[in-house]
Amino acid sequence: MSELTSSDLNILLVEPSAMQRKIIRQELNKELVEAIDEADSVSSAQVRIKAVRPDLVISSLYLPDGSAMDLLQFIRQSDELSDLPFMLISSETRHSELDQFKQSGVIAILPKPFSHDNLATAINSTLDLLSNDELDLEYYDPASLRVLVVDDSRMARNVIIKVLGNLGITHITQAVDGSEAMQLLPNGFDLVVTDYNMPEVNGLQLAEYIRSSIDYSHLPIMMVTSESSHAHLSNVAKSGVNAMTDKPFEPSTVKKLLARILED
Numbered sequence: 001m002s003e004l005t006s007s008d009l010n011i012l013l014v015e016p017s018a019m020q021r022k023i024i025r026q027e028l029n030k031e032l033v034e035a036i037d038e039a040d041s042v043s044s045a046q047v048r049i050k051a052v053r054p055d056l057v058i059s060s061l062y063l064p065d066g067s068a069m070d071l072l073q074f075i076r077q078s079d080e081l082s083d084l085p086f087m088l089i090s091s092e093t094r095h096s097e098l099d100q101f102k103q104s105g106v107i108a109i110l111p112k113p114f115s116h117d118n119l120a121t122a123i124n125s126t127l128d129l130l131s132n133d134e135l136d137l138e139y140y141d142p143a144s145l146r147v148l149v150v151d152d153s154r155m156a157r158n159v160i161i162k163v164l165g166n167l168g169i170t171h172i173t174q175a176v177d178g179s180e181a182m183q184l185l186p187n188g189f190d191l192v193v194t195d196y197n198m199p200e201v202n203g204l205q206l207a208e209y210i211r212s213s214i215d216y217s218h219l220p221i222m223m224v225t226s227e228s229s230h231a232h233l234s235n236v237a238k239s240g241v242n243a244m245t246d247k248p249f250e251p252s253t254v255k256k257l258l259a260r261i262l263e264d
Contacts, residue, residue, distance in 0.1 A: 004131050006123050010035040010052070014045045014071065015089075024058065027116055031123050042066040046074055049081065051074065056107070056126045061090035061097075072104055077157045083162055085126050089114060095162070095226075102195075102226040105159035109248060121250065128251035129159075134168035135255065140190065140262055141257035142168035145195040149174050150181040151224070152192035156247070160193060160224065163251045167258065178206035185216050191262065195247075196225035211240040220261045224249060 011028065015021045027035055035127055039056065041064050049057070057075065059068040070087055075081045088101050091112040107129060108122035135142045147169055151157045161172055173189070175181040178201030179261035181194065192210065196203040203223055203249060210216045221240070226247040243260040245253055 004127055005032070005165045006127065007032040007034065009033050009055045009123070009126065010037070012039060012045060012048055012054040012057045013064065014038045014039045014041075014057065014062065014068070016040045016062075016064055018196060020060070027114075027119050028117060028123075031120055033123070036153060040064070042071045042074070045071050048074070049084075053081065053224070056085045056087060056123075058087045058089060060112075061088060061092055069104075071121065072106070074102070076104060082155070082157060086128055087122050087126070089163060097228050103156055104152045105153070105155045106248050107159075125248075125250045128255075129166070132166050132168075133255065135259060136260075137259065137262055143170060145169050145191060145262075146171045146187075146189045147173070147191045147193060148177075148181060148184060150178060150198070150203065152177050152195065152198045156195065156224075161191070163249075163254055164193075166251065167255055177201055178203065178209070181206055182209060185213075185219075186209070188221060191220050191222070191224045191258070193224065196223055207241050222254075222257060222261065 011033055013021055013024055015024060021038055028036055037048050039048050043065055059071055072086055075084050075086060085107045087108045087110065088106055089110045089112050094096060101109060107125050110118045110122060112127050113203045147164060149157055149160050149172055151160065157174055164172060173184060173187065175184055177198040194203040194206055207223065208220060210219055220242045223241045223244045224247055225244060243257040245257060
């Protein structure tokens, strides 16, 4: 495991309220994070990011000149910044509002107000995302694993690929939906990591196709989903996936799930 610790992190905190910035800064200090830059708007955050690239951006949802999504799109559309970890803090609870952030590959979505445990978990996820911690498998060499990553969001795929790369997995093929994944399956894979919500052929349909196929039924499948309803999760479980994890996911959780399903 890399020796990177929370005290090494350089964080940009984007929050219009000076009082809220103070509270969040105090919570970050408890995690031994001291290098904290501040911005109070989308435009000022863009200036700070261009001046000094942070290790993590923590942003409130609503800003005076836009929203956290405007800032996140600015980051994701830049080749130099596209893999920059992003954490949202919001009192918003509507799935329709938060799902766009989940699909954009944020490292965490914290409620407002958040608990210190919420923040500590998110900081640890950031460290995992920035660190190399190769999988230790009995039957596989991570460097030889062939993985198919299926997600209609390029940004979400990039985050998954980053996590897999940190685990020592480099042979990764991408598909934008289940239909393209089906066409790629004959190329031969050891693992499929797929999103649930996708156009044309979704993750559930892809999993059912794989399990019903003589050629591919043995393939381990990990489903990444932002769905939370019992009906959706029950259907996914019945489709024969080997593991499910939420969006946004914790890299440490992905590592444990992959180790389990690949060694079964």
